[in-house]
Amino acid sequence: MNSCNPKCEFFPDEVVLQILARLPIKSVFRAKCVCKLWYKLISDKYFTRLYNEVSVRNLMVLVEISEPSSESRSSLILVDNLRGVSEFSLSFINDRVKIRASCNGLLCCSSIPDKGVYYVCNPMTKEYRLLPKSRERPVSRFYPDGEATLVGLACNLSTQNYNVVLAGYHRSFGHRPERTFICSVFDSVSNKWRKFVTFQDDHFMHMKWNRVVFTNGALHWLTASCSCVLVLDLDSEVWRKMSLPNQVISGNGNRIYLLEFDGRLSVVQISDVWMNIWVMKDYEREEWHMVDRVSLRCIRGMVPGVFPISQTGEYIFLATHKQVLVYQRNTRVWMEVYSVKNSAILPLWFSAHAFRSTMFSCQ
Incomplete structure (x- = not known):
């Protein structure tokens, strides 16, 4: 084995790869400079796949802290269940942006000063891509505020391709909004947008928030009434509705949220004293299975404002x-992992996103 360190001869390449795949991305980049062998191993596509397979198991929370001064940039806090809390920024984009969606290590951001300008970036590698304009001239605009009602990001780790979805009701200038729902899909391979139009009911007008989950090749949003899930199949470009678990009851103090659970769609219901969690057992048949029932008595004073952000089979961030709190499923222990020290404009649940650290290139 050709190595710059004789001690490394005791470790096969696969062992070295497994060790390197568990390092933070910054440490991986530094490791490439150790010797020619490590540079070759890390530069190989196999290592990229291995690193992503390992890293997706460690789900984190990315929090965008809005400062009181609207002219200042938002600061970003990364809460890692394994490595603690760290700070970084999106200043490498050279624009004031807000995060609209997160998926498998990439972020979709929109420009604050320039409406209709979108970026996709990997904040861990500091790569970013300015997306082409979704339409050549402003013959129409989104209703009601000029921005897309739904923004989705779908990143396929196996193919290293991604899609950005902008969807909402359009209206021509000087006219009332129509029932035509416009959806534009950006493809990272072709570097082009494609557009399709559908006629939709009020479910598309009244969304709970832009919390999107990508799984099974589709994007999923929860409606404001919590009556169903809106699904966009990216292959067929067809919108459809998906039913929630029969036991889910909205209203009467119950709050419903849509999350991911180890690659599957999940529904979380929070009441005054319980948090019930369902996972999609059979996606084709839309069969749900309750996987956890968590008592909230330990955080009773926080329950009215608690908001689930991301989860795995081992823990859930809220x-x-x-x-930012973490609940360890095995030990049933609650811990506070981050707290705002200054006065932020928005509550943390409003600007918190599920995040993974991956070697996903947005170029």
Whole structure:
């Protein structure tokens, strides 16, 4: 084995790869400079796939802290269940942006000063891509505020391709909004947008928030009434509705959220004293299975403002107005992992996103 360190001869290449795949991305880049062998191993596509397979198991929370001064940039906090809390920024984009969606290590951001300008970036590698304009001239605009009602990001780790979805009702200038729902899909391979139009009901007008989950080749949003899930199949470009678990009851103090659970669609229901979690057992048949029922008595004072952000089979992250909490499923222990020290404009649950650290190139 050709190595710059004789001690490394005791470790086969596969062992070295497994060790390197568990390092933070910054440490991986530094490791490439150690010797020619490590540079070759890390530069190989096999290592990229291995690193992503390992890293997707460690789900984190990315929190965008809005400062009181609207002219200042938002600061970003990364909450890692394994490595703690770290800070970084999106200043490498050279624009004031806000995060609209997160998926498998990439972020979709929109420009704050320039409406209709979107970026896709990997904040860990500091790569970014300015997306082409979705339409050549502003003959129409999204209703009601000029921006897309739904913004989705779908990143396929196996193919290293991604799609950005902008969807919403359009209206021509000087006219009332129509029932035509416009959807534009950006493809990273062709570097082009494609557009399709559908006629939709009020479910598309009244969305709970732009919390999107990508799984099974489709994007999923929860409606404001919590009556169903809106699904966009990216292959067929067809919108459809998906039913929630029969046991889910909205209203009467119950709050419903849509999350991912180890690659599957999940529904979380929070009441005053319980958090019930369902996972999609059979996607084709839309069969749900309850996997956990968590008592909230330990955080009773925080329950009215608690908001689930991301989860795995081992833990679940939740945000409140000023804190990020983690619940360890095995030990049933609650911990505060981050708290805002200054006065932020928005509550943390409003600007918290599920995040993974991957070697996903946005170029």
